[in-house]
Amino acid sequence: xxxxxxxxxxxxxxxxxxxxxxxxxxxxxxxxxxxxxxxxxxxxxxxxxxxxxxxxxxxxxxxxxxxxxxxxxxxxxxxxxxxxxxxxxxxxxxxxxxxxxxxxxxxxxxxxxxxxxxxxxxxxxxxxxxxxxxxxxxxxxxxxxxxxxxxxxxxxxxxxxxxxxxxxxxxxxxxxxxxxxxxxxxxxxxxxxxxxxxxxxxxxxxxxxxxxxxxxxxxxxxxxxxxxxxxxxxxxxxxxxxxxxxxxxxxxxxxxxxxxxxxxxxxxxx
Amino acid sequence: xxxxxxxxxxxxxxxxxxxxxxxxxxxxxxxxxxxxxxxxxxxxxxxxxxxxxxxxxxxxxxxxxxxxxxxxxxxxxxxxxxxxxxxxxxxxxxxxxxxxxxxxxxxxxxxxxxxxxxxxxxxxxxxxxxxxxxxxxxxxxxxxxxxxxxxxxxxxxxxxxxxxxxxxxxxxxxxxxxxxxxxxxxxxxxxxxxxxxxxxxxxxxxxxxxxxxxxxxxxxxxxxxxxxxxxxxxxxxx
Amino acid sequence: xxxxxxxxxxxxxxxxxxxxxxxxxxxxxxxxxxxxxxxxxxxxxxxxxxxxxxxxxxxxxxxxxxxxxxxxxxxxxxxxxxxxxxxxxxxxxxxxxxxxxxxxxxxxxxxxxxxxxxxxxxxxxxxxxxxxxxxxxxxxxxxxxxxxxxxxxxxxxxxxxxxxxxxxxxxxxxxxxxxxxxxxxxxxxxxxxxxxxxxxxxxxxxxxxxxxxxxxxxxxxxxxxxxxxxxxxx
Ligand SMILES: Nc1ncnc2c1ncn2[C@@H]1O[C@H](COP(=O)(O)OP(=O)(O)O)[C@@H](O)[C@H]1O
Ligand SMILES: [Mg+2]
Numbered sequence: 001x002x003x004x005x006x007x008x009x010x011x012x013x014x015x016x017x018x019x020x021x022x023x024x025x026x027x028x029x030x031x032x033x034x035x036x037x038x039x040x041x042x043x044x045x046x047x048x049x050x051x052x053x054x055x056x057x058x059x060x061x062x063x064x065x066x067x068x069x070x071x072x073x074x075x076x077x078x079x080x081x082x083x084x085x086x087x088x089x090x091x092x093x094x095x096x097x098x099x100x101x102x103x104x105x106x107x108x109x110x111x112x113x114x115x116x117x118x119x120x121x122x123x124x125x126x127x128x129x130x131x132x133x134x135x136x137x138x139x140x141x142x143x144x145x146x147x148x149x150x151x152x153x154x155x156x157x158x159x160x161x162x163x164x165x166x167x168x169x170x171x172x173x174x175x176x177x178x179x180x181x182x183x184x185x186x187x188x189x190x191x192x193x194x195x196x197x198x199x200x201x202x203x204x205x206x207x208x209x210x211x212x213x214x215x216x217x218x219x220x221x222x223x224x225x226x227x228x229x230x231x232x233x234x235x236x237x238x239x240x241x242x243x244x245x246x247x248x249x250x251x252x253x254x255x256x257x258x259x260x261x262x263x264x265x266x267x268x269x270x
Numbered sequence: 271x272x273x274x275x276x277x278x279x280x281x282x283x284x285x286x287x288x289x290x291x292x293x294x295x296x297x298x299x300x301x302x303x304x305x306x307x308x309x310x311x312x313x314x315x316x317x318x319x320x321x322x323x324x325x326x327x328x329x330x331x332x333x334x335x336x337x338x339x340x341x342x343x344x345x346x347x348x349x350x351x352x353x354x355x356x357x358x359x360x361x362x363x364x365x366x367x368x369x370x371x372x373x374x375x376x377x378x379x380x381x382x383x384x385x386x387x388x389x390x391x392x393x394x395x396x397x398x399x400x401x402x403x404x405x406x407x408x409x410x411x412x413x414x415x416x417x418x419x420x421x422x423x424x425x426x427x428x429x430x431x432x433x434x435x436x437x438x439x440x441x442x443x444x445x446x447x448x449x450x451x452x453x454x455x456x457x458x459x460x461x462x463x464x465x466x467x468x469x470x471x472x473x474x475x476x477x478x479x480x481x482x483x484x485x486x487x488x489x490x491x492x493x494x495x496x497x498x499x500x501x502x503x504x505x506x507x508x
Numbered sequence: 509x510x511x512x513x514x515x516x517x518x519x520x521x522x523x524x525x526x527x528x529x530x531x532x533x534x535x536x537x538x539x540x541x542x543x544x545x546x547x548x549x550x551x552x553x554x555x556x557x558x559x560x561x562x563x564x565x566x567x568x569x570x571x572x573x574x575x576x577x578x579x580x581x582x583x584x585x586x587x588x589x590x591x592x593x594x595x596x597x598x599x600x601x602x603x604x605x606x607x608x609x610x611x612x613x614x615x616x617x618x619x620x621x622x623x624x625x626x627x628x629x630x631x632x633x634x635x636x637x638x639x640x641x642x643x644x645x646x647x648x649x650x651x652x653x654x655x656x657x658x659x660x661x662x663x664x665x666x667x668x669x670x671x672x673x674x675x676x677x678x679x680x681x682x683x684x685x686x687x688x689x690x691x692x693x694x695x696x697x698x699x700x701x702x703x704x705x706x707x708x709x710x711x712x713x714x715x716x717x718x719x720x721x722x723x724x725x726x727x728x729x730x731x732x733x734x735x736x737x738x739x740x741x742x
Binding site: 349351355357359367368 | 634637638640641644645646647655660
């Protein structure tokens with residue numbers, strides 16, 4: 001009896017995925033995963049490279065931490081300053097830009113702060129602040145949150161001094177959108193997450209297109225000198241694929257609700 | 271293995287709990303042979319005295335000495351508690367339990383359980399849960415479970431206190447049979463008739479002190495103390 | 509309200525289609541949680557019995573710690589396991605992070621205090637009942653523990669099932685140590701969290717209903733299995 005239990009436990013412990021030959025662990029941000037693009041790219045990568053990409057969908061902060069600890073082989077994030085700090089601390093080998101998408105301002109359909117008529121992103125935020133309309137911030141130190149803070153800064157506004165209309169959700173993109181939908185509040189989101197979001201309620205896309213809202217994604221292999229066990233060879237193989245023609249075509253032709261989300265712009269190493 | 275662990279010598283032994291002396295000091299020697307009954311009113315300390323002898327009640331002073339190595343003496347005694355403890359198992363498994371603790375083979379244990387069930391008229395109940403038995407059946411089962419390991423000494427604490435006449439007679443026959451086979455029996459009771467029927471010697475205890483220790487005939491014919499006289503004549507003793 | 513209905517519909521559709529991904533994550537949920545349950549029970553039930561039977565020096569402290577650990581947020585357990593099994597942590601070389609094994613370890617840590625605590629409570633009562641008999645029969649500690657575990661097995665089953673309930677519905681810890689990797693470490697609860705994050709409430713609710721149905725089915729299955737065993741004996 002005890003022996004049977006023990007054997008069963010052993011069998012259960014030996015997970016089947018250990019048998020798959022080539023696996024690469026890639027930490028990506030929630031917003032990238034929510035776009036749905038990975039569901040197009042991953043099968044293609046599997047076909048072309050016989051490589052299974054295991055996605056760890058986390059916030060930017062956690063993605064960087066996973067890379068620092070050597071728990072993943074590469075990261076795909078969109079927060080330039082943090083990426084540069086990551087590189088200069090020696091945690092990654094290099095930074096390769098792959099593509100960009102853009103951030104958009106979402107808000108109540110009736111647009112009480114009249115954000116839709118703004119010329120620039122900064123002007124839009126200033127209107128929200130003047131109207132003191134409810135605004136949901138990610139508040140989780142993610143790439144999106146960092147971007148939002150830099151925009152408030154550019155608008156010469158101090159988020160710490162805002163009243164209760166400025167709500168820090170401390171959550172991922174989806175959860176924050178849920179909050180905004182529940183409160184009928186303004187929020188800044190990446191276009192992909194917004195288009196894929198299933199609980200739009202009375203929210204609508206009100207403002208987009210300012211180049212300052214462009215959101216650059218970059219691929220950073222984890223440094224194998226620091227962590228000899230990481231599969232740098234696979235990371236490089238994957239990178240080569242990501243900047244290739246197949247990836248260009250898949251990324252540029254990926255649409256949600258008829259809208260293009262990403263623009264391929266792979267360039268040289270930084 | 272020594273032949274017998276008797277006599278039992280108790281010298282200057284007491285049990286105190288929370289500053290109150292429950293039993294003692296007691297000086298007593300129980301000889302190799304006999305059927306001892308401990309009698310006395312409720313709360314006199316009968317249960318405590320038996321537990322002291324069996325070694326499951328911590329002594330506050332004095333000694334209880336069996337004749338043999340410590341590791342062995344408890345194994346050669348058995349104790350039937352006032353309200354029999356039924357294990358949450360079948361009658362069969364209750365009977366085999368003491369044997370499985372030793373090295374008795376399983377088939378042998380089951381055979382002995384069936385023999386004992388036959389003897390106490392519980393053969394048809396072998397597969398029944400022990401916890402659903404009647405009071406008399408429980409008591410018989412507890413005695414059989416105590417005897418199955420073939421002890422030299424059997425303690426019983428008021429084994430018939432809640433039973434009717436028929437169940438009492440069955441149990442008395444069981445005990446007489448055990449006594450005839452040479453098992454030393456030490457039993458408490460407050461039933462004078464039972465003591466007269468079974469006992470060869472009597473320990474009379476009152477308020478934790480032993481007032482008389484004498485052969486049964488002598489005790490019932492010519493009690494030596496006023497307290498014993500009063501108890502036997504049915505007076506209520508404080 | 510309409511969402512609840514949509515959720516039921518989603519659950520129904522998933523079941524009718526016998527969606528391959530659904531089957532996979534459901535089986536993984538079962539694999540992880542049942543493994544954790546077997547291991548945790550093997551640790552916690554004897555522990556509960558020892559706490560009931562033995563009077564050792566740190567007994568009270570151990571019970572207090574167990575009770576306190578029951579309130580530990582799973583995310584904290586997840587973080588601790590992550591730190592231990594991260595490549596930069598002491599057990600990093602084992603390469604267990606982001607595998608079902610790591611999730612099992614986290615769940616074991618989460619449910620051992622719960623199972624041990626409930627087991628201790630019911631075995632303490634049984635021990636009070638058996639105490640005099642087992643002392644009189646001169647049993648060893650080991651025999652006492654074995655007797656309590658066997659005769660208390662019904663109450664212990666309840667303790668284990670409470671552990672199962674806590675483990676199967678747990679998401680915080682296994683999200684951190686498992687990573688919710690598709691086809692590797694995704695289970696029902698992490699999939700629910702993922703779909704909620706995407707705002708797919710109907711799908712999330714549907715998965716939730718399947719999770720509840722699974723928990724009920726496992727409870728019934730275990731009760732049924734033990735019932736036949738009990739009837740066979742008595
Ligand atoms: N653990 C204990 N603590 C305090 N008092 C006790 C304890 N056990 C028994 N007593 C008391 O000791 C006395 C003798 O009890 P007992 O030996 O059970 O008497 P008997 O069996 O003759 O009725 C009673 O007054 C009882 O209440
Ligand atoms: Mg008594």
